[in-house]
Amino acid sequence: MSDSLPMAGANVQVNAAGLSKADYRGAPSTLCVGCGHNSIANQIVSVCYEMNIVPENILKFSGIGCSSKSPTYFLNRTFGFNGLHGRMPSVATGALFGDRSMRGLGVSGDGDSASIGMGQFKHVMRRNVNMVYIVENNGVYGLTKGQFSATADKGLELKKQGTNMYLPVDICMEALASRATFIARLFAGNAKQVKEVLKAAMAHRGIAVIDIISPCVTFNNQENTYYSYDFGKANEEMMHEVSFQQADPSFHQGSEGSSISYIPPKPEIMLEADMIEGEIREVKLHDGSSIQLKNLEKGYNPTNRMEAMRVLEEAQENNWLLTGIIYIDPSKPALTELSNLVDTPLNRLTEKDLRPAPETMAKINSLMF
Amino acid sequence: MSDSLPMAGANVQVNAAGLSKADYRGAPSTLCVGCGHNSIANQIVSVCYEMNIVPENILKFSGIGCSSKSPTYFLNRTFGFNGLHGRMPSVATGALFGDRSMRGLGVSGDGDSASIGMGQFKHVMRRNVNMVYIVENNGVYGLTKGQFSATADKGLELKKQGTNMYLPVDICMEALASRATFIARLFAGNAKQVKEVLKAAMAHRGIAVIDIISPCVTFNNQENTYYSYDFGKANEEMMHEVSFQQADPSFHQGSEGSSISYIPPKPEIMLEADMIEGEIREVKLHDGSSIQLKNLEKGYNPTNRMEAMRVLEEAQENNWLLTGIIYIDPSKPALTELSNLVDTPLNRLTEKDLRPAPETMAKINSLMF
Amino acid sequence: MTERIVNDFSITVGTVNGSGSSTANTTILRALFKMGIPVSGKNLFPSNIQGLPTWYTIRVSKDGYLARRDEREIVIAINPNSFAKDLDSVAPGGAFFYADDIKLAVTRTDIAVYPMPIKSLVKSNPEITANLRDLVSNMVYVGVLAQMIGMDMTKIEQALDFHFKHKAKPIALNMSMVKAGAEWAAANLEKKDPFYVESMNKTDGMIMADGNMAGALGSIYGGVQFVGWYPITPATSLAESINDYLPTLRKTVDGKETYAVVQSEDELAAIGMAIGAGWAGLRAMTSTSGPGLSLMTEFYGLAYYTEVPVVVWDVQRMGPSTGLPTRTSQGDLGFAAHMGHGDTNHIILMPGSVNECFEFGWRAFDVAERMQAPVLVMSDLDFGMNQWMTEPFKYPDVPMDRGKVLWEVDLEKIKGDWGRYVDKDGDGIPYRTIPGNRHPNSAYFTRGTGHDEMARYSEDTQTWVRVLDRIKRKYETAKKYLPGPVTHKQDGAKIGVISFGSTDPAILEAQQMLAGKGLKVDYMRLRSLPSQDEVFEFIGSHERVYIVEMNRDGHLREILMVEKPELATKMSSIAYNDGLPLTAKFVANAILKLEEK
Amino acid sequence: MTERIVNDFSITVGTVNGSGSSTANTTILRALFKMGIPVSGKNLFPSNIQGLPTWYTIRVSKDGYLARRDEREIVIAINPNSFAKDLDSVAPGGAFFYADDIKLAVTRTDIAVYPMPIKSLVKSNPEITANLRDLVSNMVYVGVLAQMIGMDMTKIEQALDFHFKHKAKPIALNMSMVKAGAEWAAANLEKKDPFYVESMNKTDGMIMADGNMAGALGSIYGGVQFVGWYPITPATSLAESINDYLPTLRKTVDGKETYAVVQSEDELAAIGMAIGAGWAGLRAMTSTSGPGLSLMTEFYGLAYYTEVPVVVWDVQRMGPSTGLPTRTSQGDLGFAAHMGHGDTNHIILMPGSVNECFEFGWRAFDVAERMQAPVLVMSDLDFGMNQWMTEPFKYPDVPMDRGKVLWEVDLEKIKGDWGRYVDKDGDGIPYRTIPGNRHPNSAYFTRGTGHDEMARYSEDTQTWVRVLDRIKRKYETAKKYLPGPVTHKQDGAKIGVISFGSTDPAILEAQQMLAGKGLKVDYMRLRSLPSQDEVFEFIGSHERVYIVEMNRDGHLREILMVEKPELATKMSSIAYNDGLPLTAKFVANAILKLEEK
């Protein structure tokens, strides 16, 4: 309704598009406090504001999952389609033909893209669809309460799940194999880098795949929640016992095994200082585990596929979370540019453009035997 | 019926398993004369015979396509499941738990595995399911009469399809990204190499992905059929005009555009002499185009992932069809070995093994509040 | 010899898949059509590319009956592997032509038998090089047949001229073999059967086409803008024909395209893309057959609940499962009517002729955009891949209906006061905006999860019920936008027949057969679901109604019974499906048998 | 004050998702149960993980009624965001407990109002460190409530003891807050409402469990050997519970496993794996909900036509599309009955209690292997995720039925003379061999394409019809292997009610309500499809029959009408679904209203 639309008041700061930051907001988040996905949504708002993007010139897409709920939490003035689990790519592919002046902005999860959505994910990259494709990667199915996704680390232990036996799908390696034209890996807690790379991705034509490690503060590695660094050692055992109705696979099990009674609110994990090129830094997660962030080296050339493979392999061997723009190929035309479409957006064409002239009918009939 | 079973007679040659070659045969092929898939089926028969494999110890799987029809044409005495388009991996994954002493032998196509089946294909590799997974790769959908598959070369032209705009999916690169434990690429016409590598694949534990280039003599590049090297130049134009009811995208089109009236039988393309390591050889196809076969270099180490990526990239840049065993990792346990299964095949367990004892019931009930 | 039987029999050619006989068979069909004789041609082919037995059957019918017949008066046997079966299949008193290089015994004496020296005639023509022989050899039987039943040679030449697009060389080459066959027959064969053709004028103003091409052209005249598709028999040629014709019919003068066709990686992606495009304001479609339709289930439910216009063609083949990919069926109806988990109801268009395949091709978009709903067009293999005589395609007689769409100007007029799922007009159909609309109030969020009238996420129970009930109401409204049934009455008939789709010619013919036996029946052909009142009035006003359909379980009857339980006991099912197009005889016998009870 | 109302009211707690109140609520439920009072607990939660309003409602019923009630006699408000709504929802004369740190006005005067100083009580306990406060604060309202309605403190302690598996520390900690609440209430609150609990013995010998755990245990006692699954609410805990219990219940003495559970990449793979395993002779299953079921459509049709035993659990949630993932429904029935393109018919088991979830857990495998068919077990969120009082699980009373399987010895006996799809016994069920059988005649080729009795590829029309008709016959045979309906009669009743699944308690209660108003109804609960004759005898012997179900379109009625058109007009639909479990009042009122007409 018209009154729900935020309008920039007289003394509100506006960008070059004449819009205030409020014009880029979404609905309030219903995700967990501290979820990495929230900070990404915030960065999207900032990026669009700072880049003076008119929200109506974007199309939002997502699949199903906590991550896929995100598009509700940014860009209220942008059309959005929250589709089916794993099927964001196909919906986006079709929709972006409607008006090819629009850029797609998709948010998916690791379950959504690497498990059920693997096929569509691979093919949308191959087609170089004109969209930013963010994978909010937490190695877990958040919305269904903590099962392994295909990007879960081998050896990870989860309640009710046991130990993950498989090596993780590497989103960036998959993107390389499928010849995505822009590939980056980021850590949600590094807001500055997220913002910078998102800007580059928005400016790219064609598909920009961004694998953002976005820890699930509620389920990932929950087994070890009591090792969490900001919880006092003294209360560990107690917290554990009190907070979870355990799913103990033994005869002593309670009967409500699958529900989690209490989820302690946690602050978002954010880097305290900027990282420089090539730097390696250890970041603690809420569950007490840590990740090694490594920025790409200065002078790294992201236009060389072999190099990209090399750094990904190297990072994997060293257990680094390599961040930055890993590969970029600005030369390949996006899908909508491969066809020779009329200038008018297809969805503004009218009967006159779309229905062949009456004269053609007789000609067609004459071809039928 | 019992009389349909071929039995080795008194003076029939038998292998160490006491079986004659006839015991490995399948039904007569209904594929086109000269189809690469036929020669692969023949090699499978030879390999199993020569390796003294008891046919009942194998399980055959396939999806849908000309290639996926192949399992009917070998190993009549082997259980087989011709499932759904693109879904061979899941059926095989479940079935191989029935009796884990069996090895799976799957035949799929490029459409079946790289288009509709991409997701399952990627995940079956990640799980290291205990099967040989052959992709009979012709860059085209044979059974539906010649559309581009996801492995079609960029720039390829096909009748009714126009020009392929996308880079091909590289089956071996995908296998590497998904950490398949045995990866090879072959050319169906190099019977000797197919046989050798198939033997190695059968002997491997876990998944052995074999990308076999297997030209579709009927549809691939059919536009250029009249350039075919063994058809006299003089008749080219005539042959073309006479043999196809053209699907000319113009007003002059006939009305039965989609059917092909006549398919000239063609001999299978087979190498005339063995190739040596590192050799590069040009092979002409029926459609007049040619491929550059390159055998892997002597001394190539197939246990190094980075090396494997390098040779694949290099081959791709040089337009070589690189053949041989590209990668192998014999150390990873197959899926059925990851669990600690009982020795008896699961499908031979009886009620005694499967139904918990009556005493347990009271105990379970006592846990319910 | 018995009396001459003119223009009323069937010709069946038994040949080998991929052996090139389709040019020959089409030439016979086309020449007969050009002689003014109503014909229909059906290809009974295996799910294989080359080497297996295939039959092509042509019905020649002075009365204009187009249904398949089981009886084979003339059989031409070219395939040694099906020779015995083909010989067996000739109706007593019929004629059997065969390639004389097939060294098998012809044991029957109740038919006329004509060996044809195809191989030697071809070899004796010096113009034909070795590699062309197989190709043109089929033309010999065209010539022999033409001579024996009296086909017009000039019409054969015209047929070849059309087929080879006026290219002199192949026309001459093929024609030379036709003539060789005819001359040899004239010189060597004695007519021993009663079957003849004679020119008439019953095909004037008619065309021949297959349903997939018709559907493709219809879609183009309906302004299709986006096609996402995945190959599957027998639907493939629909999308391929769209691809073929689009450039000529729809490119702008400066060669730019007003459409996009994407061959997707599978059917989930095909419909996903089409839904995305439909949501973004394009006339969007996909085409598939049974297995693909099953895969589209989840997305179809999404389109239903999010109210996205999209057209899905189901060119049916024999299921369940992979089934018989090259056999026809109407077996998807029951599934399609309930497609998607949860409560759904769907709009289904059911063309009953190749001409209607064209018409529903464009109309489907009007319905989809008007109703903001997925629309399923159910064709089948018989329509889709066979040649049918039909009325010429008619240019759409109504302007495009783009439904309730609000663009920038519209929003300005109403001051942006708008909600995506508000039922402003009380007909269950809300208004929609289209992505790309730059009005700051235009955007809304589309989701398959619960939402309220403003498209906001909602888990409120009453909102859920309200929205779902409103959608149901929308499908009531739909009835007035859907093509109604077509009725063929007979004075004083007390029993009725209801059917849909490609059974039409068999039933029309059966109606005459039954009338011949003194049984009058009224026949109503449904063209869409949900059904209009008319349909139930028809049922109500007859003593008994037979619902005829090509499936095992009688799906249409089930649907109609559920829609009107009061009339359930009036409806009897005649459901049968062996993969072949229905015959009039089957229908008439089935009705007679049930009437006797 | 009015009269005491004992053991007959509802308690609803309005709280925040993820805030830890589920331990508190379960403790109340369990303590009441241990007091011998029939209870049921239902969680009404949003599709989110943390932060949104959630309600937990407990029905206390001396008469043993387990259905949800709309009336809320006691409401405990902990969530500021739903405070107003919660306050509004209290029935006149009811009681409202709330956390006194919520600074909102309590405006109603027709109810008893009890503020609770939760925060300050927790803070004042020195044993509770800051980070534990949120966790245990919910125990305060347990204590306050216990004091005010007279709950037995020892039962609460027992409940906590059970919950925390006899671990002293958390038990003591939580109990201290319960006591603090109770003591504070005793000292500060004056009883102004009429609601009390008193111990009774009506839960003796009963258990409480949720349907997913019951189904999981049932599957394990049914010998499940392979589970392929993909997470989806509300089905997830079924597979997870199997995973939990398998090691204890089914590992061999030397720690080896007799089963495998694979979390697949999606639902297509989940059912594909299960079908592969079922084909290979394992008792195989998958579990899912609506969207997953839609995705399984193509594979389900394959299992139907290839005759592979496999069990699929559909724990229904609200559809169409993603719908309301945390709300209950019976809306998948119509779709499931026709699942898969082409002609199909399916076996559906419909448990009507948590106990039957256990029973059908094992029975489903017997049916699937006996019938060589996919079997769908339709549960729903209300069963799956809520706590139900139920009879203890009963150990299977019949040995496993592995169906018609031929191993090596069997084949030797019959000299290998065997065909996979031969109907040797005339009941439509063929014999099968299992991969791994080493007899040289054992192997056959399984395919979704046309096949003959020997499992050979076939496109022959008659073969196709024969095989498909035989499969249909098999489903006639099925009826005798399926659990029949359960009937609750009332002397002299002329009208009947038919239902299935989790509506059972509401209908049983409605039956009593109606009897109270002088309307006698017989009630039949269906437990499987296709339906046995008994069902139609029931319908035939009543003047009218109301088919009650939780969906919009009345799917069960549609199915029954189609099965017996002669009785169609006797069946009226009472179909309603707002995502909440049905109430007796709704059912009784709906029937009364229709009876008045």
Ligand SMILES: Cc1ncc(C[n+]2csc(CCOP(=O)(O)OP(=O)(O)O)c2C)c(N)n1
């Ligand atoms: C077809 C289908 N299957 C399963 C589900 C249930 N489901 C909802 S979200 C989800 C997983 C989401 O995981 P991910 O994409 O990693 O997102 P996250 O919640 O971790 O951000 C699943 C399995 C569904 N909605 N649809």
Ligand SMILES: Cc1ncc(C[n+]2csc(CCOP(=O)(O)OP(=O)(O)O)c2C)c(N)n1
């Ligand atoms: C769900 C589904 N979609 C489409 C088809 C139709 N179809 C049959 S085979 C095939 C392509 C096979 O291509 P490929 O795997 O490359 O095998 P080839 O015939 O080339 O050997 C398709 C699309 C089908 N059977 N099922």
Ligand code: SF4
């Ligand atoms: S469950 Fe995990 S992924 Fe989902 S919102 Fe909470 S923290 Fe984020």
Ligand code: SF4
């Ligand atoms: S169509 Fe191509 S792939 Fe299929 S059988 Fe013929 S040659 Fe082989």
Ligand SMILES: [Mg+2]
């Ligand atoms: Mg995730």
Ligand SMILES: [Mg+2]
């Ligand atoms: Mg192929």
